Amino acid sequence: MSETPKPPYDPSHPWHAHEVAAVTDHLEVDPELGLSHEEAGRRLDTHGHNRLTQQAGRSPIKRLLLQFHQPLIYILMASGLAAAALGEWVDASVIFGVVLLNAAVGFIQEGRAEQALAALARTVASEVSVQRGGGRHRLNAEHLVPGDVVHLSAGDRVPADVRVMHAVGLQATEASLTGESAAVAKHNTALPEETRVAERANMAFAGTLVVAGQGKGLVVATGDHTETGRIARLLSATQSLETPLTRAMGKFSNLLLVVILSLALLTFVIGLARGETPVDMLMAAVALAVGAIPEGLPAALTVTLAIGVARMAKRRAIIRRLPAVETLGSTTVICSDKTGTLTENQMTVEVIYAGGGVIEVSGRGYAPNGQLTVDGQPAALGGALRECLVAGLLCNDSALIKREGEWDVDGDPTEVALIVVARKAGLDEGSVQALCPREAELPFDAARQTMATLHRIEGQGVVFVKGALERIIPRCARMLDADGQVAPLDAAAIDAAAHAMAGRGLRVLAFARIAPAHQLDGDDDVAGDLTFLGLQGMIDPPRGRATAAVKACHRAGIEVKMITGDHAATALAIARQMGIADESDVALAGRELARQSDEQLAATVRQVRVFARVEPAEKLRLVKAIQAHGDVVAMTGDGVNDAPALKAADIGVAMGGVGTDVAKEAADMVLTDDNFATIEAAVEAGRGVYDNLVKFITWTLPTNFGEGLVILAAIFAGATLPITPLQILWINMTTAVLLGMSLAFEPIESDVMHRPPRPPGRPILDRVLMGRIVLVGIIMLAGAFGLFVRWFDLTGDVALARSVSVNVFVAVEIVFLFACRSQRRPLWRLAPFSNPWVWGGVALQVLLQAAFTYWPPMQSVFGTAAVPLGAWREIAVVALIALILVEAEKVIRRPHDSVSLARVAEK
Numbered sequence: 001m002s003e004t005p006k007p008p009y010d011p012s013h014p015w016h017a018h019e020v021a022a023v024t025d026h027l028e029v030d031p032e033l034g035l036s037h038e039e040a041g042r043r044l045d046t047h048g049h050n051r052l053t054q055q056a057g058r059s060p061i062k063r064l065l066l067q068f069h070q071p072l073i074y075i076l077m078a079s080g081l082a083a084a085a086l087g088e089w090v091d092a093s094v095i096f097g098v099v100l101l102n103a104a105v106g107f108i109q110e111g112r113a114e115q116a117l118a119a120l121a122r123t124v125a126s127e128v129s130v131q132r133g134g135g136r137h138r139l140n141a142e143h144l145v146p147g148d149v150v151h152l153s154a155g156d157r158v159p160a161d162v163r164v165m166h167a168v169g170l171q172a173t174e175a176s177l178t179g180e181s182a183a184v185a186k187h188n189t190a191l192p193e194e195t196r197v198a199e200r201a202n203m204a205f206a207g208t209l210v211v212a213g214q215g216k217g218l219v220v221a222t223g224d225h226t227e228t229g230r231i232a233r234l235l236s237a238t239q240s241l242e243t244p245l246t247r248a249m250g251k252f253s254n255l256l257l258v259v260i261l262s263l264a265l266l267t268f269v270i271g272l273a274r275g276e277t278p279v280d281m282l283m284a285a286v287a288l289a290v291g292a293i294p295e296g297l298p299a300a301l302t303v304t305l306a307i308g309v310a311r312m313a314k315r316r317a318i319i320r321r322l323p324a325v326e327t328l329g330s331t332t333v334i335c336s337d338k339t340g341t342l343t344e345n346q347m348t349v350e351v352i353y354a355g356g357g358v359i360e361v362s363g364r365g366y367a368p369n370g371q372l373t374v375d376g377q378p379a380a381l382g383g384a385l386r387e388c389l390v391a392g393l394l395c396n397d398s399a400l401i402k403r404e405g406e407w408d409v410d411g412d413p414t415e416v417a418l419i420v421v422a423r424k425a426g427l428d429e430g431s432v433q434a435l436c437p438r439e440a441e442l443p444f445d446a447a448r449q450t451m452a453t454l455h456r457i458e459g460q461g462v463v464f465v466k467g468a469l470e471r472i473i474p475r476c477a478r479m480l481d482a483d484g485q486v487a488p489l490d491a492a493a494i495d496a497a498a499h500a501m502a503g504r505g506l507r508v509l510a511f512a513r514i515a516p517a518h519q520l521d522g523d524d525d526v527a528g529d530l531t532f533l534g535l536q537g538m539i540d541p542p543r544g545r546a547t548a549a550v551k552a553c554h555r556a557g558i559e560v561k562m563i564t565g566d567h568a569a570t571a572l573a574i575a576r577q578m579g580i581a582d583e584s585d586v587a588l589a590g591r592e593l594a595r596q597s598d599e600q601l602a603a604t605v606r607q608v609r610v611f612a613r614v615e616p617a618e619k620l621r622l623v624k625a626i627q628a629h630g631d632v633v634a635m636t637g638d639g640v641n642d643a644p645a646l647k648a649a650d651i652g653v654a655m656g657g658v659g660t661d662v663a664k665e666a667a668d669m670v671l672t673d674d675n676f677a678t679i680e681a682a683v684e685a686g687r688g689v690y691d692n693l694v695k696f697i698t699w700t701l702p703t704n705f706g707e708g709l710v711i712l713a714a715i716f717a718g719a720t721l722p723i724t725p726l727q728i729l730w731i732n733m734t735t736a737v738l739l740g741m742s743l744a745f746e747p748i749e750s751d752v753m754h755r756p757p758r759p760p761g762r763p764i765l766d767r768v769l770m771g772r773i774v775l776v777g778i779i780m781l782a783g784a785f786g787l788f789v790r791w792f793d794l795t796g797d798v799a800l801a802r803s804v805s806v807n808v809f810v811a812v813e814i815v816f817l818f819a820c821r822s823q824r825r826p827l828w829r830l831a832p833f834s835n836p837w838v839w840g841g842v843a844l845q846v847l848l849q850a851a852f853t854y855w856p857p858m859q860s861v862f863g864t865a866a867v868p869l870g871a872w873r874e875i876a877v878v879a880l881i882a883l884i885l886v887e888a889e890k891v892i893r894r895p896h897d898s899v900s901l902a903r904v905a906e907k
């Protein structure tokens with residue numbers, strides 16, 4: 001044994017310049033067994049977790065400064081300066097206090113929302129398949145250490161820098177590292193030391209994406225030591241908090257800015273013309289400006305969205321891009337995969353067709369307990385049946401494992417089902433695989449719909465092929481009979497058997513072989529001259545909750561389409577069982593789809609609800625064809641080739657469990673449980689969030705409108721201001737936080753999924769809500785102005801009259817808050833205590849109003865005075881009138897709603 005001491009581990013060692021054996025030696029790992037668990041643990045302690053040190057996103061200072069960079073805040077600051085210039089120190093300091101408070105609230109809320117979203121994004125952690133202690137395990141990529149042997153396959157994100165040990169058609173796109181978007185083919189031979197990073201084809205780098213093939217790699221650098229880590233180009237995990245709605249509100253603010261400035265100017269000019277002093281008029285203009293600005297709006301929108309996203313995460317839908325929350329509410333068509341999303345992806349072989357006979361298999365699930373029978377008698381394991389089962393074991397990349405005493409899947413359930421049925425027949429995959437070592441493979445890929453492997457059996461090469469019926473049968477020249485003898489191919493009988501299986505909703509795989517075979521380098525080697533071995537039909541039951549979710553979608557005016565790689569008959573049978581299709585429906589096959597022009601396809605997609613044998617590349621055309629009708633499309637996907645369709649869809653939905661990293665990255669939303677029902681739940685939650693946003697906006701605007709009107713009216717009437725700028729700020733700030741925010745916690749209304757989807761282009765506030773805002777604003781104006789004049793006349797005490805006026809605003813806001821809990825349903829139809837936040841907020845607001853009105857220190861700051869009981873009675877009457885009018889308006893409007901739903905039902 002050589003005694004030269006090993007140099008210490010250096011992550012920047014030129015790994016690419018050495019042969020694989022030298023690298024495994026250097027990293028002291030057995031390439032077959034992988035590291036032992038203890039050694040991996042030790043290395044984790046030494047090298048730390050495999051994650052990059054988070055680069056700071058926008059600097060906190062910049063984020064804070066951006067809080068002031070809003071047109072409405074500019075007006076506030078200008079108003080503050082004006083007040084200071086006039087020597088109104090209290091007013092000026094309160095205005096600046098509000099500006100600062102607003103910035104602080106915005107800063108904190110935004111930071112929290114960003115963090116929460118980033119944390120959610122991290123929960124979709126990347127898992128890797130790693131060889132340790134002689135077995136294959138799945139673990140979180142953060143636990144990888146130098147020396148780990150990892151398996152890579154198409155769709156994976158490369159978890160660390162690895163030296164490629166073995167590659168079969170392995171390709172990766174390294175745009176994130178090199179800027180080059182074309183995929184790079186990988187191999188395992190050593191390269192000259194001076195090879196540049198972009199050309200190191202025997203290395204795969206952390207963060208890049210495997211887009212084709214399979215391979216094995218040896219981890220040589222983790223975390224910050226990887227190439228990506230070294231160039232520190234990791235984009236910060238934070239994402240923009242902007243959504244179409246917040247953008248629309250931004251535009252609205254700009255409009256508001258112009259209106260407010262013009263009105264303020266008008267106020268000033270009119271006042272001067274009437275002979276008022278410039279100082280008074282400047283203060284009036286300031287009052288108008290601060291009154292008309294909805295200060296709490298931006299923060300409230302962010303908070304409502306963040307709460308919505310957290311609610312969705314609880315329901316297993318992780319939002320990766322915030323705008324998706326709103327888009328979900330407008331979704332009109334959901335295109336879903338079948339296997340695993342609508343169905344359980346728990347495969348059990350139920351029937352085998354081999355040697356011209358049908359063999360039934362008993363037993364459900366992955367426990368290998370059951371029997372193979374022919375006409376009730378145990379089936380004899382020989383001839384075509386045996387070969388068909390052996391093909392299922394050898395042309396297989398998955399494993400049946402026992403996890404905590406339960407039989408479970410490592411890999412693809414379809415393949416594990418083949419292992420289970422072989423075991424039921426008495427074959428053991430371990431010994432079969434040992435006797436027939438694999439020499440080459442063509443991995444399964446959804447576009448090819450087949451998989452092939454080359455084995456050495458008793459000195460002879462044999463290729464086994466399995467895959468979709470239509471891809472295998474045309475390539476078969478003969479078949480094996482029950483005794484294992486070669487017989488002419490009976491394509492008609494095979495077709496009939498396959499159709500019988502598919503008609504029961506079974507997923508059918510065909511098996512064939514080439515013996516003797518010499519090579520398996522590409523598709524050409526399995527293009528023809530195959531010997532048909534048999535069919536295996538497996539059941540994959542529909543997910544329980546998914547069927548109910550399909551029904552809920554239909555009720556909500558959302559169409560559900562199944563887009564699957566599976567056989568048309570299988571797809572249609574499952575679609576019928578789940579209520580996606582009915583007896584009159586037919587399935588459109590991918591082949592026909594490919595023949596149609598874009599225009600034809602746009603017409604077909606309207607009628608067809610089941611698309612079968614669709615290759616991932618065609619999903620993109622489907623999305624576009626459906627969108628051509630103005631539909632908002634959610635599309636599910638899990639493979640690498642699904643990424644373009646996921647990106648093109650309005651809502652790309654990736655599977656958290658079986659989905660590849662490539663698909664997750666392209667998606668707007670990730671389902672952690674892969675279940676169709678979760679999409680429906682997310683749509684419901686999305687509609688709920690949007691509802692709550694609109695509720696807040698509807699609630700907040702009348703106050704600003706009313707305040708603006710009061711000031712204008714006072715100026716036009718030449719009266720004293722019924723509320724001062726300071727009092728206005730008091731109203732706006734306290735009520736926005738205590739009352740308005742509580743609407744973000746409003747539970748989802750029970751009828752959200754009984755309404756049609758919101759048309760995407762519809763303005764946030766429709767005519768009805770605008771009308772309601774104006775109505776409430778006018779009630780506020782009339783109440784506040786009227787009572788101000790009345791109590792000023794009665795008492796001559798302007799402080800008292802102003803206090804009455806402020807309390808009118810707050811009282812109307814409180815009753816309107818209850819009314820806004822639902823835009824459609826009258827108050828008495830709402831569960832009174834379903835949102836405790838509303839009650840808590842109101843209680844606090846009442847306490848604050850009492851202090852504002854009666855507590856001397858606050859009286860001196862805000863210029864208020866104690867309000868007599870008689871005034872409270874009148875305030876209550878105004879509030880009551882507001883409530884009655886708004887609720888009456890809701891009731892009158894009801895029929896309009898049912899009409900639009902009826903229209904959807906007709907559709």
Ligand code: ATP
Pocket residue numbers: 336337338339340412414415444446447449450451466467468469507508509563564565566567
């Ligand atoms: P969905 O698109 O709804 O998830 P799917 O899982 O049936 O449906 P694919 O995974 O694209 O779609 O499979 C398409 C076809 O390829 C299957 O119907 C089957 O015939 C064949 N197939 C699936 N898995 C394998 C595999 N591991 N090896 C060989 N062929 C397979």
